[in-house]
Amino acid sequence: MADVSLEVLGAWLRGFAAAVAANRDQLTALDSAIGDADHGANLDRGMAAVVTALDARPAADAADLFARTGMALVSNVGGASGPLFGTFFLRIGAALGAATTVSAMELGAALHAGVSGVEVRGKAELGDKTMLDVLVPALDAWDAALDVPDSAPQLRNGAPSAASALSRSCSAAAARAAAAARDATAPLVARKGRASYLGERSVGHIDPGAASTALLFAALADALAE
Amino acid sequence: MADVSLEVLGAWLRGFAAAVAANRDQLTALDSAIGDADHGANLDRGMAAVVTALDARPAADAADLFARTGMALVSNVGGASGPLFGTFFLRIGAALGAATTVSAMELGAALHAGVSGVEVRGKAELGDKTMLDVLVPALDAWDAALDVPDSAPQLRNGAPSAASALSRSCSAAAARAAAAARDATAPLVARKGRASYLGERSVGHIDPGAASTALLFAALADALAE
């Protein structure tokens, strides 16, 4: 099948949950340096609730899958990351609607909708040292991979898994960009969230939300690679 | 002059004050181990008040000297050691009355009166791991030195400072006994004062009041030796 299936999208979310659980202490350590030492616990609690919600019954369609994900996060996390990650997934679900398979282009558009949800909810700007500083460059890389002239057409008309291959290359590019963008938050002065209270003292530390967002894109690339 | 003068007795008290100040932290450290970490501060505050009281005007007689000392301790220390050391000196003053010089025998009798004051006030018994475990052996040594058959008569009829020499040998013996008795409190199980709450755990630690009482006798021996 050429497009990304519901199972793969579900595997992304479960993979993200596993990555958050595995990196829980590291995320909290990052939040200890410039925040309040709860980001790992927050997101782990939330993604555990997502997995429980997804285990309850198979998703009917993308809207159902991501609405349950977003609501589980909104209802179980609290803090800044609950509404932000929650809104991100709720918007993705709304963008994908009743689809049960999605193309690289559709998934990219849905991710964009998710990012604008984060922008509207959090009112942060690029460079404020937040998860947005990973979301935006990751999406830019996705878009760029979509447009690669020599690979894209070839992929579009190629082998049976061609579209999935495009999604693969997009998600791999996004994951690479996200990892780089995560590290690039270190030199920034925080201007949103708790880290902003530290002013110049926030310099030199990676933003915890940037780190968890990088895990999100890594999990997507992994899910598509399988 | 053959007997112990008021000046020498005053020097004893000042010497004790200096010794307490110098050993303040060590006394507190002993009290940290089996008490509440204030014995050094308590006694130092009290003996500083004694010195201030003595500085105010010369003592008229022994009663005046020791009454002011005892009252300064009672009024400025608090805790267990305030009433105990205070009573000790108040009783010494009462025993010596209007004397302005005292013999070794008179001083010994006055010290005995002081010790019974501590016994009445504190209701401790020998072996309870308190200052009494130094006071009693120190006085025993004093009494024994008074009775030494071959030195005592000779001293009594000897050189101009003979009686003072007897006081010297009594106080030196008492100081030696006090130091040994202080160390001998270490193996005891405390049965009075705060250390008693520790039960068996008080074993192995020197009693803080025993340590300060040893300083008291050392200061007396020093004052008489000068």
Place this chain on the structure above:
Amino acid sequence: MKKLINDPASVLADSLRGLAAAHPELRVDLEHRVVYRATPKAAGKVGIVSGGGSGHEPLHAGYVGPGMLDAAVAGEVFTSPTPDQVAAALAAVDTGAGVLQIVKNYTGDVMNFEMAAELATAGPGTAVETVIVADDVAVEDSTFTAGRRGVGTTVLLEKIVGAAAEEGQDLASVTALARRVAESGRSMGLALTSSTVPAAGKPTFELPEDEIEVGVGIHGEPGRKRQATAPASDLAKLLVEPVLADLDFTQAPVIALLNGLGATPLMELHLMYGEVAALLDAAGVRVERRIVGNYITALDMAGCSLTLLRADDELLRLWDAPVATPGLRWGA
């Protein structure tokens, strides 16, 4: 980390169960983690809801009761509660006159309470107003940050606004009052130690034996700067000066709060208040009411904060009105 807990994951649930046992005059909804008065206030009066991350006790649950809050919504330690929790509280305390929600200015709290208000207004049709407390002068460039944090003024505001609601003022006037109090309060804090979040298991930051953090908030987070320890008289200046520099407190009666952050003995808080009071006196500030103690804490952080509120006769009257909560009680 040594704490009187069973498991870091169950701290909040276990603690709320204990709160319920300790205070029969409160009703604890363990599912939504909302603390209500056991006897709700009379119908027709405005409901007052507050909440936020846990670890600041007695804030907020300790301020539920006659004359103060109707409900307190408890998030995980240092983490804002979720919209569902808050929405449950908003719906439960609305007796028809609407509800004011009191929110401390943290990104998470603002977003979650905002979503809750959207849910409550949409669903049960409750009229919800929001006041945001942002009184921490340690946050200097508020345009370049998430804005000032909400700290000590929250306690004073909950008391004053609670009294207004209790005497039957309507939602518009209770809200206007709340905004006025929020604008008239300023706070500044310092810490001698970090706190330890149970789920993190170790102190949020490490502070050498001879240094303090100046300008900390109430989440165990590092402050704006670190400096050598100093005598209490100098530390008092670090609190008083930035507060007075930010707002004129000499033209009106003042309500003062000298607050302990959790692990500071009352003896030291009294001592600090003595130093602060002398400085305020010298600066011509007339303190008409004052409270000294642990009112808004940061778990086991050692340190303190100062809050001043520029009051007037009306605010003093509402301050003096009877209040009967676990954390603040007089006249009842």
Place this chain on the structure above:
Amino acid sequence: MKKLINDPASVLADSLRGLAAAHPELRVDLEHRVVYRATPKAAGKVGIVSGGGSGHEPLHAGYVGPGMLDAAVAGEVFTSPTPDQVAAALAAVDTGAGVLQIVKNYTGDVMNFEMAAELATAGPGTAVETVIVADDVAVEDSTFTAGRRGVGTTVLLEKIVGAAAEEGQDLASVTALARRVAESGRSMGLALTSSTVPAAGKPTFELPEDEIEVGVGIHGEPGRKRQATAPASDLAKLLVEPVLADLDFTQAPVIALLNGLGATPLMELHLMYGEVAALLDAAGVRVERRIVGNYITALDMAGCSLTLLRADDELLRLWDAPVATPGLRWGA
């Protein structure tokens, strides 16, 4: 050692000055270090005096006020006050009906208050009665020690006896009541950390990261035994079991105090109370009144203690009577 102080030598004086600034309803005699009500109670009523070493705040100064103490005498940190100080307080609060002094059972306190009573009875001719609180079940062999320590029951006793004096009971009946309360209360404590006496400059004892002291008092002193940390549910047993083993609490209504030793967050105290309440319930103890918080502390010690008082209708009535002090307040 980091503390909010100026100088270890002036901690008490500085703190009392701050207390005076914080509480205009109290009058602080800085010379004798005695805290009085600003408005003395009506003549002809029995005076109630308590006191002891400082560092246990709010005990005792925080319990001065209508319905409770008339005066609190403050010694240096963890050091009993001197006879002069106590005698000054005894004389000042005697309005002709005599004075009851409440003394915690420590060698120093007992001796100093005893000498004070001798001074007061001899000089101004004040009738003085003494009650000694010795409720700490951690001290097992009380015949081989200075006897049990006075801890949490002191707070409950000061409240109940204060109410009796306020309603005009005479010295004999106030004293008999005090003895009855003293005999009916039992306490047990545990610590997670030592406290640091300012003048000593370092913790009284060192406790490894994974050990607790069981059976501590309120002077930062080591307890009876040391053991590995454990979940709150197990720690609760360490408090409840020895208390229940020492006195039957199942045949009468009980007043419970779950007390913080100074540096323990309220969130943990609530949690501990939840565990304690469940055990008491299972043991058939009927807790009719309870308070949870920092009521009798040991400076910055982390830990808690449990006190149970076997009450009756009369004690409950006196407990419920109005009280208006900085540390305990209701009905006024």
